[in-house]
Amino acid sequence: MISIPKLKNTDSTSFFLMAGPCAIEGRDMALRIAEHIVTVTDRLRIPYIFKGSYRKANRTKIDSFTGIGDEKALKILQEVSQTFGIPTVTDIHESHEAALAAEYVDVLQIPAFLCRQTELLAAAARTGKAVNVKKGQFLSGASMKFAAEKINEVNPDAQVILTDRGNSFGYGDLVVDYRNLPEMAAFGVPVVMDCTHSLQQPNQTSGVTGGKPKLIETIAKAAIAVGADGLFIETHFNPSEAKSDGANMLPLDQLEGLLERLVRVREAIL
Template identity: 50%
Template sequence: MKTVQVGNLTLGGGKSLFLLAGPCVIEGYERTLEIGRRAKAICDKVGIPYVFKASFDKANRSSYSSFRGPGLVEGLEILKAIKEELQVPVVSDIHDITQIDAAAEVLDILQIPAFLCRQTDLVYGAAATGKCVNVKKGQFMAPKDMSNVLKKMEESGNQNLMLTERGFSFGYNNLVVDMRSFPIMRSFEYPVIFDATHSVQLPGGAGTASSGQREFVANLARGAVASGVDGLFFEVHDNPEEALSDGPNMLYLDSLEELLTDLVAIDKIVKK
């Protein structure tokens, strides 16, 4: 299995579990920083590498009036400040090729949203920066077809690549997780991450917004770790009911330590 370099962290390659976590979207510097600070402290306590996550722009909202975040310029300034304050790598979504260069100046991982995983110019352009690129598998994609996405990025000469499972569309407003996708995508030799919180999302389930089933996050995460995933992706918040995006599927920060403790124990059994 390949490893990837993310800031000063080496991830994957059969090493310990790692976590990408933070709020769905930047909700101002202070609150976003505090969420990252608490998540980092928890990861330090349970002994796993941590990468801070928050979106500077949620470009795929259900409603035009939905909160999208501070945007590229202000958002990257906030992420840069959080990166320096917490001394951790940062990851955020990019949505088109015009964002690549500016994002690569700040981000340690360029993340491709699931709906955009087949956009050739976007995935190639992200990989051409030489930065680590994390591509979320589309809700419409078979896991074996993600090998084509990897090949597009490898054409740039970059092998600092990861894939993320986040559920497959199963009828209207519902996602399911096929546990077979983990060994299939890991067979491509790159690290595979499980996005446990978006996998319990109910897209458009609240009419003009997505709903979610937070109560199933722990069950799916345990199953994914038992299947041998390399890393986890959680959206977390101190009070999801107040969150400006994706509240119904986000984890309470207060529940993160207990869940990670379980997951680290499972991971040690699987990878021993």
């Protein structure tokens, strides 16, 4: 299990969960989503990390939603952590963002397209925070050892997490190769399956990324079955109204039932 401050239920034999909205859209929505997930994960004894991007940098169109303001969103993440006693995770995109985000959150996330950016990885490592690196859609699981090595060269004590989010399959689709999970686990780090971004259909002609959210449960069950330590799921009260990545989000009211079924899958393979 991962060693992150505020991570509860670490004596559980279950997987851990990173979940929340794609982007922080406002204070009330973040707190409501966090409260709902905390209630569910506490009951199921699933260690939980709240996820929310304080800023979205990788967008298809220049007028796409990018955020409500960096400091405002980061303070909301901090409030979520303090209110519910849980760790939080957010993306960083450039080296100078690492120190700023580290003042407010417990885990710094490196987006998949940036997983080879040496200075970004080094900056995250220097903060002393846990670092979750998304595997690039263009990489194998085995090649992610270099990302982990970069972080630990800068900070040998850094907690590295590696997350799979599918591989490019043609120009507008992704496919999940479950060999990536044991390949990354061989590096001695926790491995996570991103069950929502792996179902994206990027680069659509509309300029809005599509997705296949009906397959989230399929992706999650298979990941647990092959030994994933954690799951990453973006969720929203109303995905159709989400300002980012709504096409591949899980409706929040479906999360509890899904997690109950996943706990049973986990118990069956132990």
